[in-house]
Amino acid sequence: MxxxxxxxxxxxxxxxxxxxxIPQLPLVIRQVKPNVSKIMIIxxxxxxxxxxxxxxxxxxKSFSICKYVMPKGEKSKNFMExxxxxxxxxxxxxxxxxxxxxxxxxxxxxxxxxxxxxxxxGISWIQVPTTLLAHxxxxxxxxxxNHPLGKNLIGAFYQPDAVLYxxxxxxxxxxxxxxxxxxxxxxxxxxxxxxxxxxxKNNVCSIDDLKEDTLAYAIRKGIEIKASIIKEDEKENDIRxxxxxxxxxxxxxxxxxxxxxxxxxxxxxxxxxxxxxxGREMQISDINIDELEQWLTYLGYxxxxxxxxxxxxxxxxxxxxxxxxxxxxHMVILKNVGSPMMMNVDESIISTVLKASSxxxxx
Ligand code: NAD
Ligand code: GLY
Numbered sequence: 001m002x003x004x005x006x007x008x009x010x011x012x013x014x015x016x017x018x019x020x021x022i023p024q025l026p027l028v029i030r031q032v033k034p035n036v037s038k039i040m041i042i043x044x045x046x047x048x049x050x051x052x053x054x055x056x057x058x059x060x061k062s063f064s065i066c067k068y069v070m071p072k073g074e075k076s077k078n079f080m081e082x083x084x085x086x087x088x089x090x091x092x093x094x095x096x097x098x099x100x101x102x103x104x105x106x107x108x109x110x111x112x113x114x115x116x117x118x119x120x121x122g123i124s125w126i127q128v129p130t131t132l133l134a135h136x137x138x139x140x141x142x143x144x145x146n147h148p149l150g151k152n153l154i155g156a157f158y159q160p161d162a163v164l165y166x167x168x169x170x171x172x173x174x175x176x177x178x179x180x181x182x183x184x185x186x187x188x189x190x191x192x193x194x195x196x197x198x199x200x201k202n203n204v205c206s207i208d209d210l211k212e213d214t215l216a217y218a219i220r221k222g223i224e225i226k227a228s229i230i231k232e233d234e235k236e237n238d239i240r241x242x243x244x245x246x247x248x249x250x251x252x253x254x255x256x257x258x259x260x261x262x263x264x265x266x267x268x269x270x271x272x273x274x275x276x277x278x279g280r281e282m283q284i285s286d287i288n289i290d291e292l293e294q295w296l297t298y299l300g301y302x303x304x305x306x307x308x309x310x311x312x313x314x315x316x317x318x319x320x321x322x323x324x325x326x327x328x329x330h331m332v333i334l335k336n337v338g339s340p341m342m343m344n345v346d347e348s349i350i351s352t353v354l355k356a357s358s359x360x361x362x363x
Contacts, residue, residue, distance in 0.1 A: 002220055006139055006227050008159055008234040015139065015163040015227075017220060022055070022166045025128065026062050029099065032161040033124050037097040039065045040089055042112035044072040047104045047130055050172055055103055055128075066092045070111070074260035077107050077145045079154075085115045099124045099161075105131030105177070106138075106264065110152070113143030117158035124161045130169040132181025132210070133265060135219045136188070138163045140230045140243075146259055150320045151251040157235050167216055179207050179300060180265030183246075185218050186296075187268060188225040191242045193338035196221050201295055241323055241332060242340040246272030248331040249305075252317035256309055269296055270357075273303045277353050278345055279333040286336050305358035315350055 001018035013032070016024065029036060039059060043052055048069045059065050068088045070076045089098075102112035102125060109127050116125035127138040144155025170178070182204070189197035199221075203214055210218070226243065233240040250271030254262060273293060279285025293303045305314075315329075323330045328344045335341060 004223070004227065006159075006163070007231045008141065010157070010234060011141075011159040013160060013162050015165065015223065017165045017167070017216075017223065019167050019216075021164060022128070022168070023058065025055075025058060025101075025126075025164055028162050028164055029059075029063065029126065032126065033097075033099050035097055036063060036099045036124075038092065038094055039063045039099050039101060040092060040094055041065060041067040041101045041103055042070070042085060042108060042115065043067065043103040044070050044076065044105075044108055046072040047108070051103065051130065051169065055101075059101075070108070072107075074107055074146070074254070074264070077111050077259070079145060079147075081111060082114060082118075082145050085111065086119060089115065089119050094119065094123065096120050096123055099126065101126050101128055102138075102160075103128045103130065105129065105134050106136070109134055109137050110142070110144050110155070113141070113158055113160065114145055114155055116160075117143055117156040122158065125158075127160045127163045127165075129163065129165050131173055132170055132178050132215075132219070133184055135165070135181065135222045136184040136226060136243075138165065139223055139226050140240075141234070146255070149255075150317065151255055151259075153320070153322065159234075165219070167219070170215065175207055176263060178210055180263035182207060182210060182299070183265030183268045183272075183301070185222045187243070187245050187272060188222040190272065190334060190337055191245050191332075191340045192225045196225070197337050205298065207299060236323075241342055244323060245332040245334065245340055246270075246275055248318050248321050248323070248329065249274045249314065251321065252314045253305070253309065255317050256313055257306075266301065269301045270303060270305055274305070274353060274357050275331060275333055277357060278331070278343075278349060279335070281349055281353050282333070282343070282345070284341075284343070285334055287334055305354065307358045309358070311351055311354040311358070314354060315347060318350065 100116040102109045129138040141157050141159035144152035147153045189200050246268040250267040253267040276289045333343045
């Protein structure tokens with residue numbers, strides 16, 4: 001098992017990563033919350049069917065527990081589910097000594113974390129991630145719900161008390177979800193100075209290669225890269241913005257298509273290629289985009305914008321991004337692999353590159 005301490009300016013907490021480590025959860029709970037009064041598990045229907053019983057029987061031997069199950073998918077990251085979770089917590093009489101466990105992917109983690117941040121002004125919570133994407137979402141304490149006007153616009157920075165990531169969960173993950181999560185690994189690789197990007201290209205020629213040691217190593221690297229950034233900048237005043245590489249357009253596509261119509265990772269891939277093309281248009285970037293696109297296409301990603309999406313509407317969405325300043329689009333550009341930077345980008349450049357990026361019809 002790999003154990004590391006995630007360090008941020010507000011909190012330090014352990015992250016456990018390994019195979020078949022879920023039986024360690026009761027021990028972890030006792031360590032981080034010795035006097036826990038009640039545990040509320042928050043999960044989604046899909047994960048509940050697969051793992052809900054297992055977790056309930058593991059925890060009910062030692063703790064008083066209750067469980068809230070939400071519909072699966074991005075559409076659940078909304079005000080209504082947030083409200084229902086809080087109501088359930090009140091009905092179940094959770095108090096300030098209670099603990100929330102987020103069992104699921106990024107959707108469950110983001111929502112459950114926001115519930116934990118808000119309930120009685122904040123109670124403890126533990127992330128038990130079950131998707132590949134959650135190597136990213138479970139670390140760093142960004143918790144949020146979506147608003148019809150934009151992704152993750154309502155939320156908080158609220159670090160969990162621990163993260164327990166059992167790789168065994170990933171064996172039941174559909175390929176589409178592995179692909180979505182792998183996109184965030186590629187993001188971490190592209191913004192990082194070490195040789196992780198080269199390693200990924202050399203070791204992952206197909207999503208089916210994401211097994212056993214390759215998967216475990218890649219997850220660990222992704223977490224290490226993220227942890228090193230949030231250690232320096234927890235609240236996204238500086239280098240944490242680099243973690244949003246590909247997200248300015250990615251979030252706009254997700255919102256414009258309708259939440260859940262495209263996976264987060266698939267949208268981020270289109271956003272990363274777009275950001276690289278912006279860098280090339282502005283003569284800042286030196287990256288071999290063709291080679292990257294070739295690899296991404298080989299892995300089964302679509303790298304171009306669906307032509308049915310309106311450029312003007314995408315630009316309006318991008319203008320609502322949290323990173324913007326004075327209504328100007330402020331996005332992450334890469335000078336090279338491992339050299340991200342924030343740039344204000346003129347709307348005319350965005351528009352030109354958007355049009356060029358959506359010329360090829362989506363496969
Ligand atoms: P998700 O939580 O919706 O999970 C994807 C699907 O996989 C769901 O249908 C779920 O039921 C199913 N699933 C989960 N675990 C499974 C398993 N082990 N076996 C079989 N099926 C399983 O989505 P996600 O891709 O994990 O997360 C996406 C969300 O994460 C987005 O909302 C995104 O904005 C957010 N995110 C947050 C951060 C952050 O820092 N907080 C970072 C990146 C992404
Ligand atoms: N996924 C972006 C961040 O954690 O900052």
